[in-house]
Amino acid sequence: MSPTSSVSHDPATLSPVPLDLIIQAPKALLHDHLDGGLRPQTVLELAEEVGYADLPAQDAESLGRWFSEAAYSGSLERYLETFKHTVGVTQTVSALSRVARECAEDLAADGVVYAEIRYAPELHIEKGLNERQIIEAVLDGFAQGVAAVEAGGRTLRVGVLLTAMRTAANARQIAELAVEYRNKGVVGFDIAGAEAGFPPTRHLDAFEYLRRENAHFTIHAGEAFGLPSIWEAIQWCGADRLGHGVRIMDDITVDASGNATLGGLAAYVRDRRIPLELCPSSNVQTGASDSIATHPIGLLRKLGFRVTVNTDNRLMSGTSMSHEMELLSEAFGWGLKDLEWFTINAMKSAFISFDERLEIINHQIKPGYAEVRAELSQRINKENA
Numbered sequence: 404m405s406p407t408s409s410v411s412h413d414p415a416t417l418s419p420v421p422l423d424l425i426i427q428a429p430k431a432l433l434h435d436h437l438d439g440g441l442r443p444q445t446v447l448e449l450a451e452e453v454g455y456a457d458l459p460a461q462d463a464e465s466l467g468r469w470f471s472e473a474a475y476s477g478s479l480e481r482y483l484e485t486f487k488h489t490v491g492v493t494q495t496v497s498a499l500s501r502v503a504r505e506c507a508e509d510l511a512a513d514g515v516v517y518a519e520i521r522y523a524p525e526l527h528i529e530k531g532l533n534e535r536q537i538i539e540a541v542l543d544g545f546a547q548g549v550a551a552v553e554a555g556g557r558t559l560r561v562g563v564l565l566t567a568m569r570t571a572a573n574a575r576q577i578a579e580l581a582v583e584y585r586n587k588g589v590v591g592f593d594i595a596g597a598e599a600g601f602p603p604t605r606h607l608d609a610f611e612y613l614r615r616e617n618a619h620f621t622i623h624a625g626e627a628f629g630l631p632s633i634w635e636a637i638q639w640c641g642a643d644r645l646g647h648g649v650r651i652m653d654d655i656t657v658d659a660s661g662n663a664t665l666g667g668l669a670a671y672v673r674d675r676r677i678p679l680e681l682c683p684s685s686n687v688q689t690g691a692s693d694s695i696a697t698h699p700i701g702l703l704r705k706l707g708f709r710v711t712v713n714t715d716n717r718l719m720s721g722t723s724m725s726h727e728m729e730l731l732s733e734a735f736g737w738g739l740k741d742l743e744w745f746t747i748n749a750m751k752s753a754f755i756s757f758d759e760r761l762e763i764i765n766h767q768i769k770p771g772y773a774e775v776r777a778e779l780s781q782r783i784n785k786e787n788a
């Protein structure tokens with residue numbers, strides 16, 4: 404038993420929740436990068452196929468370790484190098500389809516029932532593909548992956564978010580593609596990349612266009628950079644959700660007795676139920692939080708923010724949805740009730756239609772958690788018998 408273990412015998416609140424039950428529980432994921440989630444073995448095989456010679460390791464295990472060490476190194480240069488490799492080996496239709504297919508399979512094996520996966524088409528044009536070929540290759544890969552998942556008796560719904568790099572100047576074009584493909588598997592838009600010096604309002608025309616088109620978008624904001632970035636993303640650009648948004652903490656003061664006071668922006672984010680796409684392990688890697696145990700998710704959950712749990716880059720963080728939830732369950736003493744709350748928060752905040760969201764909440768998430776609680780209850784009874 405870890406020091407945070409609760410003595411609860413209630414299957415809804417007992418913690419830490421055993422990992423196999425977390426995997427079994429249905430999960431929803433809103434913030435996951437396609438180029439941050441490749442299998443190490445696939446990176447090796449794709450590199451071989453396309454004659455990519457720059458990989459830092461030659462077997463799957465050391466390569467996987469290299470990715471995670473580079474991401475935890477605290478050096479931005481090394482962190483960015485990880486994406487140079489994953490993007491470097493995904494410049495063909497077959498490579499893009501493959502990584503999308505495997506992404507769907509990996510998520511389903513981890514018990515994810517709904518996922519929004521994002522990537523920037525502009526990063527995959529090095530070998531002559533155009534944006535539409537890239538978008539279609541990825542959609543095709545996801546369709547194959549979902550079909551394989553269903554053939555295996557599981558269900559998974561995947562929606563794609565098209566990302567524009569905030570350092571580039573083509574956000575409007577990518578936004579138009581997100582609208583063009585909106586009924587074909589793309590469910591939204593995002594901007595990502597270096598935050599400092601590249602405020603979201605730089606791409607205001609793209610966001611204004613999306614709003615006129617009644618389209619959904621999230622913005623990476625409040626990760627590396629603080630409140631001005633979050634404020635612009637919401638009040639100027641009109642973001643539906645915040646990618647990370649962890650720095651909203653800068654607008655919350657906690658006194659010696661633990662009472663929190665919210666500033667104007669924090670209150671607005673909470674009161675308008677603006678979803679925060681928090682990615683605990685990734686936030687620790689980038690220095691947005693010192694540790695999982697001190698991650699703002701604890702306080703934000705207590706204060707009633709619309710908090711969601713996400714993976715960001717599964718390969719670089721050596722993580723999965725279940726692993727993130729396991730870390731949180733251990734660090735904060737959270738039980739199945741809390742994990743279900745995060746999952747329903749995510750599902751409520753998804754970019755698919757309201758009736759589809761309700762369908763997943765009522766027919767997959769709630770019954771799925773009821774099943775897992777029953778299983779945990781049986782184990783508790785057996786232990787106490």
Ligand SMILES: [Zn+2]
Nearest residue numbers: 436623646715
């Ligand atoms: Zn991200």
